[in-house]
Amino acid sequence: MAYKKFKKAAPGRRAGPCSYTPEDIKRVDWCMGKGIKIAVVPNWEGDNNQWQVEITINGRSNIDPKIYTGEEAQTKMYEYYKYYYDKNVQESE
Numbered sequence: 904m905a906y907k908k909f910k911k912a913a914p915g916r917r918a919g920p921c922s923y924t925p926e927d928i929k930r931v932d933w934c935m936g937k938g939i940k941i942a943v944v945p946n947w948e949g950d951n952n953q954w955q956v957e958i959t960i961n962g963r964s965n966i967d968p969k970i971y972t973g974e975e976a977q978t979k980m981y982e983y984y985k986y987y988y989d990k991n992v993q994e995s996e
Contacts, residue, residue, distance in 0.1 A: 918973030
């Protein structure tokens with residue numbers, strides 16, 4: 904039986920840890936149920952700690968053009984979830 908040697912994969916990018924509240928999770932759950940998905944994505948053209956925020960609503964994606972650090976991007980992601988939650992919940996009331 905022969906063994907194949909695999910090359911180690913290049914280290915991945917991670918935005919790092921980010922704290923969130925139960926209220927944040929409530930907003931994320933509501934938005935995802937409505938087809939609103941927001942993600943932190945790497946800026947592949949920049950340094951290792953450059954991130955952007957991608958917003959997908961019903962299959963249509965847009966990327967926030969601003970470049971963030973990992974922690975800033977995650978904070979912004981939760982701000983966007985709050986924005987869409989507040990906007991849509993208030994309209995429905």
